Amino acid sequence: xxxxxxxxxxxxxxxxxxxxxxxxxxxxxxxxxxxxxxxxxxxxxxxxxxxxxxxxxxxxxxxxxxxxxxxxxxxxxxxxxxxxxxxxxxxxxxxxxxxxxxxxxxxxxxxxxxxxxxxxxxxxxxxxxxxxxxxxxxxxxxxxxxxxxxxxxxxxxxxxxxxxxxxxxxxxxxxxxxxxxxxxxxxxxxxxxxxxxxxxxxxxxxxxxxxxxxxxxxxxxxxxxxxxxxxxxxxxxxxxxxxxxxxxxxxxxxxxxxxxxxxxxxxxxxxxxxxxxxxxxxxxx
Numbered sequence: 001x002x003x004x005x006x007x008x009x010x011x012x013x014x015x016x017x018x019x020x021x022x023x024x025x026x027x028x029x030x031x032x033x034x035x036x037x038x039x040x041x042x043x044x045x046x047x048x049x050x051x052x053x054x055x056x057x058x059x060x061x062x063x064x065x066x067x068x069x070x071x072x073x074x075x076x077x078x079x080x081x082x083x084x085x086x087x088x089x090x091x092x093x094x095x096x097x098x099x100x101x102x103x104x105x106x107x108x109x110x111x112x113x114x115x116x117x118x119x120x121x122x123x124x125x126x127x128x129x130x131x132x133x134x135x136x137x138x139x140x141x142x143x144x145x146x147x148x149x150x151x152x153x154x155x156x157x158x159x160x161x162x163x164x165x166x167x168x169x170x171x172x173x174x175x176x177x178x179x180x181x182x183x184x185x186x187x188x189x190x191x192x193x194x195x196x197x198x199x200x201x202x203x204x205x206x207x208x209x210x211x212x213x214x215x216x217x218x219x220x221x222x223x224x225x226x227x228x229x230x231x232x233x234x235x236x237x238x239x240x241x242x243x244x245x246x247x248x249x250x251x252x253x254x255x256x257x258x259x260x261x262x263x264x265x266x267x268x269x270x271x272x273x274x275x276x277x278x279x280x281x282x283x284x285x
Contacts (some may be wrong), residue, residue, distance in 0.1 A: 003178025004034035005284050007049075007153055008102050008214045011040025011142070011160070013251035016186035017259050020057040023049045029274060033279065035097070035110035035177055037125070037168050039161040042183070043113040043141040044088075045159045050111050051104040060097040061130055062256040082147035082252070089135050104131040114161035114168045115140040118150050118205075121214035123164035125171055145215065146204040163214050167225045168239065179284035181277065184242040192219040194265055207245020239280045241269060261266070 009019055020041060025031075027049065046058045064070040069091070075084040093099035104111075112130045115137065128134030140158035151158045165171065170182055184190075195201055195215060206213050232238035233282035247261035251261050270277070 003284065005171075005281055006172045006177030006180040007033040007046075008167060008169045008172055008180050008182045009036065009038040009042030009046045010184050011038075011042050011162045012185035013041050013144070014039030014249055014259065015247050015251070015262065016045045017058060017061065017249070017253075017262040018185050018266035018269075019047070019183050020045050021063075021263040021268075022270040023266075024054050024058075024240055025081060025203070025267050025270035025274070026277075027052060029055045029278075031277060033109055033181070034277070035112065035172070035282075037112040037114060037139075037165060039114045039168060039170050040114060040142045040144070041162070041185075043138045047099075047104065047111065047138060049127075050107050050109055050160055051100040051131070052102055052107065053103075056097060056099075057260065062259050063254050064092070065254045065259065067157075071254075076147060080149040082144065083142070085139060085149075089139050090096040093135075093166065096134050099131070101131045105129070110120070112172075113137050113141040114157040114165050114171070115151075116164040116271055117215065118157040118159050118208045118211045121164060121208075121210035121212075121239065123161060123168070123171070124158070125168065131210035136183065138211075142158070143213070145231060150208075155208045157208075159211065163211065163218055164221075165230065166222045169225070169232065170211070173237075179280070180232070182238055182240050184229075185242065185247065187243050187245055188230075188240065190202055190246070192222040239256050239277060241277075243272065 048056045068074045069084055069087040071083045076082045107209055115124050115128055117124050126137045134155055143151050143162040144161050147161050201215055202212050229238055233240050249258050249260050
């Protein structure tokens with residue numbers, strides 16, 4: 001019996017412009033999946049894949065790159081979020097560059113996000129069926145520690161999913177997605193290093209000791225995940241899409257030429273490997 005096809009998207013803040021380029025090529029060429037899971041920027045930008053809005057992510061990121069309501073120290077000091085929650089998850093999708101909630105909700109592809117439980121340091125995975133209600137989970141997945149307020153959903157206190165599970169391919173395999181395309185925003189030979197500002201992070205997250213523990217070993221978990229992805233690729237169960245070299249872009253990049261450059265790199269890699277991707281997915285049917 002054939003397994004389900006999955007799309008796994010890591011984060012990386014504005015390195016995610018690479019991912020948006022890949023996804024736009026997928027949409028333009030009718031490439032679909034049974035399900036997808038996004039982490040952090042992989043969730044915030046990846047939701048446009050399910051709503052089928054080609055070009056939306058690169059468009060609004062370029063248009064509002066210098067708007068202090070979007071991402072700024074002004075926002076951090078006045079709201080507690082570097083990426084302003086009210087602007088990103090209400091004003092932008094509901095007034096300025098409309099998100100297609102109806103298409104998202106009616107599209108058959110399952111959509112999951114990963115967040116980190118701040119109290120336990122463990123990952124949590126949430127299936128989003130209704131996009132308006134699910135926006136808080138998407139926000140939680142992308143709430144970077146130290147520059148974002150923790151997101152409260154029910155009894156849960158949540159932060160960036162990348163802390164506990166940067167590339168949740170193993171979770172996706174565990175729920176039946178056995179053929180996965182994985183989009184990373186670092187090159188194939190990348191090795192993650194320990195957090196250079198860990199003492200500051202310990203201070204900022206002092207209310208959450210288990211979360212601090214998760215941050216301390218994040219690089220180890222991430223590097224093991226990359227080894228696992230490569231092993232799954234060798235076994236024919238995964239296909240890795242990533243930049244050919246380091247993207248060289250700031251996590252909070254505001255230069256619109258740089259945003260466009262990285263977006264075009266994503267498009268170029270996806271176009272170069274388009275036939276390979278189609279063959280990989282066809283073999284899963």
